Amino acid sequence: MKKIKKVVVLLALFLGFITCITPALAAGASSSSNSTSSSAVSGDELAKIKANGKLVVGLSADYPPLEFTKKINGKTEYVGVDIEIAKQIAKDLGVKLEIKNLSFDSLLVAMETGKIDVIISGMNPTAERKQSVDFSNTYYSGGKSFLIMKGDENKYKNKDSFVGKKVGAQNGTTEYKLIKSDVKGATPEGLSKLSNLVLDLQSRKIDGVLMDSLIAKAYAANNKQFVAIDSGIEVSEDQSGVAVALPKNQPALKTAINKTLGQIKKDNLIDKKYVPQAAKYMETVKQSNGMLNYWNYFAKGVGYTILITVISVTAGFVLGTLLALMRLAKSKFLHAIAVCYIEFIRGTPLMVQIMFVYFGIGALIGSLPALLAGIIAISLNSGAYVAEVIRSGIESIPAGQTEAARSLGLSQGKTYRYVIIPQALKNIWPALGNEFITLLKDSSMVSIIGVTELMYQTQLVQTTTYKGVLPLFITMLLYFVMTFTVSKFLGYFEGKMKHNE
Known part of the structure; x- marks a missing residue:
């Protein structure tokens, strides 16, 4: 029973470590990577939006001239027809506008789980979509x-x-x-x-x-x-028209949005103002779309990639060590928990885990920033793999080492701490290094939930410059530089370990 209590305490400390260290970091992320919505879509959404003081709009910013990104005064700004419409709706509601940039196929899930309030992303109000969400009046129609x-x-x-x-x-x-x-x-x-x-x-x-x-x-x-x-x-009207998607059974919110759209149509703002303005942004991008002009995009992406990797490596190592000891424990209960966790995590894709933590767990526990969700998912995934690496390292140490240590009067805890773990660490160092490098590259998957790491920033550059290959080539070089540096760093310590043998 004492062992079980210790494990529970350690797990609580681990989760507390992740929860406490990352919210401050998440607060510094861009508006596209923060979750500020309610935990579930329910009640009077218009009242909630006004109470929160902001309208969280979901979109996929790779659809010029409706929505795309533009570098303005050194900062990434969302521009386009849909952005102007979102600004006007927020202004008429008397709240601030917050943009959440996600992949298009994640937008409906994001709204259903309360991550965003509405979708303004060139979405067609098809009959199939109307089964799960409501739509405003159409504000644009094309072939x-x-x-x-x-x-x-x-x-x-x-x-x-x-x-x-x-x-x-x-x-x-x-x-x-x-x-x-x-x-x-x-x-x-x-x-x-x-x-x-x-x-x-x-x-x-x-x-x-x-x-x-x-x-x-x-x-x-x-x-x-x-x-x-x-x-x-x-195409029919519902296939060619574009409308704002909003949660089901929200008549007050729908009426407010339709009122704004009606005024926009009456003033013909889309043709007179929004489209020409978007075209102007696109033209200026065309004139200055050299990669050097977007170095800060890549720099920001590298910064977040390193941040995610460092925290996830630390948390994953702590969790992996704990799981390895649980799996090697004599207690069948602890062994079963560790085995179930490891096999389940290794048997499901990391991308699915990231989306489940963000959309699934995030909907249950309330506001969960995308950065925090990504770090938690990667840490939990890494812990399962690190656990197996550490377990194999411990089992590689001859049983005589443990017997000798115990015969000298060392407790089981001290035997592991001073005899088994140091020797096991030398044996598993290359495998751990490989896991850390893999984790650094796998961090790119958190871009699917809007975390502004390197791959996310690369996609912004692709969308902004209308270039596909060159931004990817630069990203490949940056990942190589980071992984090569980590490899050399790990190799240095591996050499020190061999030298001290």
């Missing part, structure tokens, strides 16, 4: 176009030209479904980010990308490699 490579105009004229070809579309969008239903004989290729689809198009992995006509024309206007052609697909 669908294919984005193709320049020089392919003679090959591709409309939807009938893509028989036997690969056509890309963003996951969770109406366009992806239209490829299946209307582009006969084509193979749909889906990705979460539109910028990655454009990159696939540039590398000839796909033959075209289906998107909203306004978006296709924006890409073609800002990159001479592309051409936008009309798809020839007939």
Whole structure:
């Protein structure tokens, strides 16, 4: 019983360590990486928004001219038609606007779990989506176009030209479904980010990308490699219109949003002001899209990547050591807990774990910042793998070492501390180093929940500059520099250990 109490205390301390050390760090993250919503969508959402003093809008900022990013005075700003609409809605509600940038296919989940209040991201109010969320009146309507490579105009004229070809579309969008239903004989290729689809198009992995006509024309206007052609697909109002998505059964919030949209339509602000302003931002980006102008994007990404790695490595090592000792304990209860945890964590993908911690657990315990959720998920995942490494190291020490230490009067705890663990650490150091390097690279997965680490920043640069390959190449070099530095650092201490033998 005493052992069980000790384990419980240690687990509590571990969780307390993660919880206490990261909120202050999370507070310094950008607005796109903070969770400020209520834990679940319920009650009068309009009253909650006004009580909180802010409107949290979810979007996928890779859809120019509706929503994208722009470097203004050295800072990343969200710009575009949808951003201006979101600003006006927040202004009319008398609250501040907060933007949360997520992948498009995560937006509905984010709203259902209370991470965001509404979605303003070029979303079509389809019948299928209306089953889970409500929509405002439409504020924009357009057709669908294919984005193709320049020089392919003679090959591709409309939807009938893509028989036997690969056509890309963003996951969770109406366009992806239209490829299946209307582009006969084509193979749909889906990705979460539109910028990655454009990159696939540039590398000839796909033959075209289906998107909203306004978006296709924006890409073609800002990159001479592309051409936008009309798809020839007939779309209904719910497939071509764009509206604000909001939680079910919120009449007061819906009325307030429709009032703002009605005034915007009456004043014709989208055509007169918002689209020209977005076009101006896109043109200035085109004129200054050299990578040197975006060094601070990469620097910020590297900073957060290192931050996540250092905290997760420390927490993962503590948890891994505890789990290893539990698995080696004589107590069947402790052994069973450790085995179940390790096997479950190793048997599920890290990406799923990150999303579960953020969207699932985060919805139960209230406000959980994306940075904190990412660190917790990676730490818990790393702990399972580190536990097996440490266990194998301990079991590699001959039993005679333990017997000799105990015969000299050392307790079991001191035997582990002064005899077993130091020797095991020497044996497992290379394996631990490999786990730390893997963790550094795996930290890129937290970008799916909006944490501004290196991969997230790379996607912003891709979207802002309309370049796909060069930002990825720079990111590869930065990851190599970080992993190479860590390898040399670990190698130095490995050499010191061998020298002291």
